Amino acid sequence: MLKDITLGQYFPGNTVIHRLDPRTKLIFVLLYIIALFNAKGWAANGVMIAVTLLSMAISHISLKNIFKGLKPMMFIIALTALLNLFYTQGTPIREGWIITWEGIERSVKMMLRITLLITGTFLLTYTTSPMALTDGLERLMNPLKKLHVPVHEMTLMMSMALRFIPTLIEETDKIMSAQKARGADFETGNLIERAKALLPILVPLFVSAFRRADELAVAMESRCYHGGEGRTRLKQLHFTGIDFVALFLGLLLVAGIFVLKHYGL
Amino acid sequence: MAVLSVENLTHTYSVGTPFQKTAIRDVNLTITQGESICLLGHTGSGKSTFVQHLNALLQPTSGLVKIDGEDINKDKYTRRDIKRRVGLVFQYPEYQLFEETVAADIAYGPKNMKLPKDEIEDRVREAAGFTGVDVSLFDRSPLELSGGQKRRIAIAGVIAMRPEILILDEPTAGLDPAGSRTIMENIRAYREKSGATVMIVSHNMDDAARYAERLIVFSEGTVWMDGSPEKVFARTAELSEIGLDVPMAAELAEALRRRGIPLEGAIYTHEQLLNAVRRAGAVPAC
Ligand SMILES: Nc1ncnc2c1ncn2[C@@H]1O[C@H](COP(=O)(O)OP(=O)(O)OP(=O)(O)O)[C@@H](O)[C@H]1O
Ligand SMILES: [Mg+2]
Numbered sequence: 001m002l003k004d005i006t007l008g009q010y011f012p013g014n015t016v017i018h019r020l021d022p023r024t025k026l027i028f029v030l031l032y033i034i035a036l037f038n039a040k041g042w043a044a045n046g047v048m049i050a051v052t053l054l055s056m057a058i059s060h061i062s063l064k065n066i067f068k069g070l071k072p073m074m075f076i077i078a079l080t081a082l083l084n085l086f087y088t089q090g091t092p093i094r095e096g097w098i099i100t101w102e103g104i105e106r107s108v109k110m111m112l113r114i115t116l117l118i119t120g121t122f123l124l125t126y127t128t129s130p131m132a133l134t135d136g137l138e139r140l141m142n143p144l145k146k147l148h149v150p151v152h153e154m155t156l157m158m159s160m161a162l163r164f165i166p167t168l169i170e171e172t173d174k175i176m177s178a179q180k181a182r183g184a185d186f187e188t189g190n191l192i193e194r195a196k197a198l199l200p201i202l203v204p205l206f207v208s209a210f211r212r213a214d215e216l217a218v219a220m221e222s223r224c225y226h227g228g229e230g231r232t233r234l235k236q237l238h239f240t241g242i243d244f245v246a247l248f249l250g251l252l253l254v255a256g257i258f259v260l261k262h263y264g265l
Numbered sequence: 266m267a268v269l270s271v272e273n274l275t276h277t278y279s280v281g282t283p284f285q286k287t288a289i290r291d292v293n294l295t296i297t298q299g300e301s302i303c304l305l306g307h308t309g310s311g312k313s314t315f316v317q318h319l320n321a322l323l324q325p326t327s328g329l330v331k332i333d334g335e336d337i338n339k340d341k342y343t344r345r346d347i348k349r350r351v352g353l354v355f356q357y358p359e360y361q362l363f364e365e366t367v368a369a370d371i372a373y374g375p376k377n378m379k380l381p382k383d384e385i386e387d388r389v390r391e392a393a394g395f396t397g398v399d400v401s402l403f404d405r406s407p408l409e410l411s412g413g414q415k416r417r418i419a420i421a422g423v424i425a426m427r428p429e430i431l432i433l434d435e436p437t438a439g440l441d442p443a444g445s446r447t448i449m450e451n452i453r454a455y456r457e458k459s460g461a462t463v464m465i466v467s468h469n470m471d472d473a474a475r476y477a478e479r480l481i482v483f484s485e486g487t488v489w490m491d492g493s494p495e496k497v498f499a500r501t502a503e504l505s506e507i508g509l510d511v512p513m514a515a516e517l518a519e520a521l522r523r524r525g526i527p528l529e530g531a532i533y534t535h536e537q538l539l540n541a542v543r544r545a546g547a548v549p550a551c
Pocket of ligand 1: 278279286287288306307308309310311312313314315
């Protein structure tokens, strides 16, 4: 079922990581990505794996959920691995073969890097509600407002999009079921037939998406929404002790990876 | 003819996530040809989940659904064929309309069954007749009609497939009393003419009392009671405990009895109440 897609879905919980300020988590993920792209040797990659597994353990996110989220990305990961496997110069594993020892190492590291990258960002969205995430993003990008970047509008659009993804998925599921009950067939037939079969889903979906957008606009207007100017928040964001600890650990991670890189590990 | 049986049916949503939820558990039922059934239960009791198993839209987490003794989930062909024999009209079906014209939308189901063109036209006309969709609407866009009209078109779209078992999930939700009554009368007429089994999911006790011969009451995902309206509505107190009402007429009869007016027999429809009051000779003096 469509609903089983966990991509970017929030898993409520009450672990330390869930309770961190969203800004902390955003910055931490940024640091994590910087570290990841500078992890060259096996030792550095080992550190990254350890950090990722530890974060998963602390936030009670199981490997199963991560794998579920990784599934749609499998193709990209496999493709990158294959390309690296065949297009890396070096010593062939046997005389006359194009596969090289360097190629194998590169493709394993590439797979690892992409997997860790996706896992890291998933951990962010799994442990942070969309609302908190966009709130944090808006606060972090606040300085850009001075440059007349419409930060508030952008984050508002983002939070609305995030808010409505599950609704739209649910609705798609419902419409699909209803059309299946009328004998619709989405699984067989050639490409044109299959594209045609989507029409009975897309039309009602668009109709209802527009209706929802309309209703939302009216609801916001009737509650006097008039942009971000002077708007206060129900949930104020506060840095606490654990946030500073987390940020410190993030910086430590980056520093450590750079040290390892320096020594070529 | 079609006999649908449900054995130890359990369904759990989102297995293995924090949102895991067992919507129905261990349901056993048999539905025979020609029955008129009303499925009752408070909101969230699993009615919609249950009916989606009857035409293989949802697969059981455990348990079986059989038609004439054969598992409907055996393979993808049985899953497809069951949708032609068991027609399901969803809650708020008007949102599923998509064709350019009303006639084309009603024809969508029969078309998927790959019927010949003139047969499709016959069925569209017949289904529209059953649900009171006027021929003059056939060339209009379904999206520009009223909510009540859309509802009829959506129901016609399922009836046009001539299912042996017709299931409607809250067909009258959100309609005014007059609109609801005509839809219920239409469904009744359809059942009498076609001999199909009809199962209606409803919150409305008066509808249940009036149109069904068998009531199945769900509570917390299990079958709480299964029997005739008399039997079910006799348990007023327990019904209200699981969040359901009794029909207005039953309540009124109960109140009258408490005031010493001797009403005989089981009373749960307006007609029965009226007759009982007449028989008791208690004409209110006002
Ligand atoms: N797609 C789904 N995913 C997860 N949980 C669901 C899903 N659909 C229903 N549920 C849950 O299953 C339970 C039963 O829902 P269901 O829709 O079958 O109830 P219902 O009796 O039809 O209620 P209503 O009278 O409000 O229509 C509810 O607790 C609901 O939250
Ligand atoms: Mg329901």
